[in-house]
Amino acid sequence: MKFDAVVLGAGMVGVSVALHLQQRGLAVALVDRRAPGYETSFGNAGLIQREGVYPYAFPRGFGTLLRYALNRSTDVRYHPSALPRLLPFLYRYWYNSRPDRHAAIARAYSTLIEHCISEHRALIEASGAQALLRTGGWVKVFRTAQKFEAEQRQARRWNAEYGVQFDVLDAARLQHDEPWLGHSLIGGLRYTDSDSVSDPNALVTAYARHFEQLGGRILTGDAATLEPQWRVTTDAGVIEARSAVVAMGPWSDLVTTRLGYRLPLAVKRGYHMHYAAQNGARLNQPVLDAEIGYLITPMARGIRLTTGAELALRDAPPTPAQLDAVEPIARKVFPLGERLDATPWLGRRPCTPDMMPVIGPAPRHAGLWFAFGHAHHGLTLGPVTGRLIAEMVTGAQPVVDPTPFRADRF
Known part of the structure; x- marks a missing residue:
């Protein structure tokens, strides 16, 4: 029950992170209290919004x-x-919504948006x-x-x-x-x-199934039990990993607050x-x-x-x-x-007050990564977020500059 990485949260973002990590040869566990795609990712409008710059x-x-x-x-x-x-x-x-600030935010945000279609289509084809x-x-x-x-x-x-x-x-x-x-x-x-897409839950499920086909493990557990460095309690027992990714959407603060982070x-x-x-x-x-x-x-x-x-x-x-x-x-x-x-x-x-997700390393914990806060664009940005996190975890050249999405910007 030892892994290279554990991903906490099995919505579109978490499943995409786990899948990208697994594709790069890591041994990955995906942990959630429910099956993949049954929380926020279940009920959206199914849009992959290339226009959402x-x-x-x-x-x-x-x-x-x-x-x-x-x-x-x-x-x-x-x-x-x-x-x-x-x-x-x-x-x-x-x-942050003042027009000049909003325009500056869009210049950073659009770097993610421009990849949303190509990254989804790649995972759709693979799965x-x-x-x-x-x-x-x-x-x-x-x-x-x-x-x-x-x-x-x-x-x-x-x-x-x-x-x-x-x-x-x-x-x-x-x-x-x-x-x-x-x-x-x-x-x-x-x-x-x-x-x-005609069924967002089915899309998350398809990505999760492909993750398992590549050797990934999906486990039922309480992500809030995460402890450094890095252990999580699941129905299959306590698992350990070198890295942990918090991708729990609106529940992410259940972990981050306990670890000392006050993210808005x-x-x-x-x-x-x-x-x-x-x-x-x-x-x-x-x-x-x-x-x-x-x-x-x-x-x-x-x-x-x-x-x-x-x-x-x-x-x-x-x-x-x-x-x-x-x-x-x-x-x-x-x-x-x-x-x-x-x-x-x-x-x-x-949601975050500057309308941008939190993507990147935790400032004070080695091996801890954040991937949440996508507001209306969780479905849209899940795959490109997964790719970006996987590239940072493995030391590869990131597809976009991750600096604007760092956790310490607040």
Whole structure:
């Protein structure tokens, strides 16, 4: 029960880290309390976002802030009881979202984003998961000319700065491509270089299966039992490793805090529900209703409706008010049928106040590595994060400069 590396957390990021380490000839154990892909990686929108060069910023306009403060917005809600603990994080998030700071962050963040498609496709090919992949992009749709024009200006800037490709769809083209969408939509933007998948959990599972085929071990255990240098308790007994990688998403602080690190990690929670499609209706690609703040996408189980962000404590009880608010609106956009899930699914996105993940060595512990804090882009950035960590652990030339993502930047 001795390994070269143990990876804690079996979501998209953790599985990708374990797989990349195993591919490089290390003996790797992957430890989680659940099977791979059954926490945050289970319930996302399935987007691999090549266009996501600018991470999601905190709003700075007074009108938007006032709307959110009233706590009735469809795209963002908050738990008032959580605000005292969240305010320091939110202030730093707001501070880093100033346009000049946000642009500087994007220059670093985009170095990861530019590899998201190629790195996923390499793992999809290796793991035989091609049937899950949907190419051709995804669509952001609009209801007002003002918002549509503003988003086009933004897309042109992204194209000039980072080569983000997009198509502008007028109402007729949108109806041609998605004939079951409602006529209240005046057009859309398709981000053509992005991919999506029909079952994010199945994709993580496929990567994990390939990891095992290469000789990796998946063990059930409590990652919070990690002790230097480096031991973890699992159902198969105590395992030891020369290196440990913390990739536990929103639960990463359960380990890092105990080891003396005070990293500013918070969560944005989100919900999803699956629906049948009425009258043979078909949705061909993911569709984001940009002015309302929800996304519908075709999944293996049905049409998945995902919500925006809920600012709350990680372990607070579910409050799916956003889902209840957007469902009637979504039904007017696409003919959703009956709910297919007994209860809404709740996920937790791990976020840092500068919108960038923590990737790299722990400052004060030899052999300890961090890979968490990917916010909305855990699925998108899992494989490139895995490659970057594996290259640093093995001393290879890293695919991107890891400096902006170091843990001691806070």
